[in-house]
Amino acid sequence: MRSLFWRILASFWLAIALVGGLSVLVGHMLNQDAWILNRHPVLNSLPEQWTQRFEEKGADNAQDFLQDIKRRNRIDVQVLSDSGEPMVRGTFPPRAAALEARQQADEDQGRKLPWRRLATEYSSPKTGETYLFIYRVPHPELDEWHRQSLMWPLSALGIALVVLTLFSLFVTLSITRPLSRLRGAVHDLGQTSYQQHSLGQLANRRDEFGVLATDFNRMGARLQSLIGSQRQLLRDVSHELRSPLARLRIALALAERAEPAEREKLWPRLGRECDRLEALISEILALARLDAELRGPEPVDLEALLQRL
Numbered sequence: 001m002r003s004l005f006w007r008i009l010a011s012f013w014l015a016i017a018l019v020g021g022l023s024v025l026v027g028h029m030l031n032q033d034a035w036i037l038n039r040h041p042v043l044n045s046l047p048e049q050w051t052q053r054f055e056e057k058g059a060d061n062a063q064d065f066l067q068d069i070k071r072r073n074r075i076d077v078q079v080l081s082d083s084g085e086p087m088v089r090g091t092f093p094p095r096a097a098a099l100e101a102r103q104q105a106d107e108d109q110g111r112k113l114p115w116r117r118l119a120t121e122y123s124s125p126k127t128g129e130t131y132l133f134i135y136r137v138p139h140p141e142l143d144e145w146h147r148q149s150l151m152w153p154l155s156a157l158g159i160a161l162v163v164l165t166l167f168s169l170f171v172t173l174s175i176t177r178p179l180s181r182l183r184g185a186v187h188d189l190g191q192t193s194y195q196q197h198s199l200g201q202l203a204n205r206r207d208e209f210g211v212l213a214t215d216f217n218r219m220g221a222r223l224q225s226l227i228g229s230q231r232q233l234l235r236d237v238s239h240e241l242r243s244p245l246a247r248l249r250i251a252l253a254l255a256e257r258a259e260p261a262e263r264e265k266l267w268p269r270l271g272r273e274c275d276r277l278e279a280l281i282s283e284i285l286a287l288a289r290l291d292a293e294l295r296g297p298e299p300v301d302l303e304a305l306l307q308r309l
Contacts, residue, residue, distance in 0.1 A: 036116075073141065248277075
């Protein structure tokens with residue numbers, strides 16, 4: 001990708017897709033039969049309550065209990081023995097049972113049943129008898145319980161939090177790492193120890209950071225070239241200044257020892273050496289003015305200028 005914009009945009013939409021996909025996956029997991037039977041506030045305790053009523057108070061009381069469940073929660077219940085015989089009449093209407101039987105016989109596959117069929121076994125702790133409980137939960141009732149359950153919003157929030165945190169970390173590192181390298185390069189440049197290969201890997205990137213690193217390498221190379229030129233200039237200037245200064249020292253030493261007549265002959269030589277020094281210094285000052293940054297216009301006091309002239 002040639003732009004951070006597209007990278008961040010792709011990361012954003014990928015995060016949304018992952019949140020959506022994981023939410024669907026978690027939703028599918030939370031919609032499994034075992035999870036519903038263990039978490040539903042009615043179904044998780046119904047086998048124990050029904051078995052206790054059936055063994056202590058009889059079949060009629062157990063049937064009344066199922067009728068009450070049907071009236072309050074719209075859940076139909078059938079209870080079968082090990083041999084498949086109904087223990088009580090149950091609350092599942094015969095007409096609905098016939099509809100379910102036709103669908104199971106592949107006579108009406110295109111029609112979706114208006115309920116969710118769940119089944120579980122329960123063994124009595126007193127008698128050891130095993131009962132098969134078959135539930136038919138209407139889809140609206142099951143959907144309403146799902147919406148009211150805290151697991152759905154909490155799971156969605158947790159997935160979004162984890163995914164967005166990971167992607168935020170990824171996007172942050174993809175920005176801060178190149179910035180850290182650039183910061184180190186700026187520090188090295190300030191210490192005149194900058195090396196172009198330090199940003200070589202970053203300059204190979206095809207985004208804004210790669211362009212910035214390439215431009216920074218060019219700037220660093222230009223500055224290093226200028227610094228090298230200035231150092232070479234200082235060496236050359238020091239060499240050029242050393243020669244007339246040496247000649248001046250020799251001329252002064254000779255003038256101190258010479259007779260007055262000879263001393264008069266040395267003055268023109270001293271003047272020439274001074275002129276050479278002045279010319280070199282003038283050239284250095286002219287070069288410094290050329291390299292100096294152009295300054296903006298400034299107000300000038302003409303009266304003070306005329307007085308100085």
